[in-house]
Amino acid sequence: VAADVAHAKPEVAWAWKPPHGGRVDQVRIAGRTVFVAAMAAPLADAPGWEHATIYALDADTGRVAASRALPDPAPVAAMLTA
Numbered sequence: 001v002a003a004d005v006a007h008a009k010p011e012v013a014w015a016w017k018p019p020h021g022g023r024v025d026q027v028r029i030a031g032r033t034v035f036v037a038a039m040a041a042p043l044a045d046a047p048g049w050e051h052a053t054i055y056a057l058d059a060d061t062g063r064v065a066a067s068r069a070l071p072d073p074a075p076v077a078a079m080l081t082a
Contacts, residue, residue: 014062020053032059049073 018024018038026037034057039050051073056066 013060016057016062018053018055022050022053025052029059033057033065034059034062 016036018036018040020038020040022038022040024036025039028035036055036057038053038055040053041050051069053067053069055064057063058065
């Protein structure tokens with residue numbers, strides 16, 4: 001399908017931030033769901049380790065449909081596959 005990028009007018013439909021004040025690490029889209037791996041603020045007593053929470057957001061509204069905090073902190077970014 002041909003697209004005219006010069007004339008495209010994308011709009012931001014919604015914005016989202018992790019409620020725990022951390023940072024978004026990864027984003028994946030599957031169907032009408034946006035999966036986000038968000039890392040919580042670093043642990044003061046364990047530098048370099050972070051807790052990840054996976055969020056499932058409704059692609060139309062940006063509302064959280066589900067979330068799951070991973071049980072253990074990780075030294076690297078959480079891996080998310082959809």
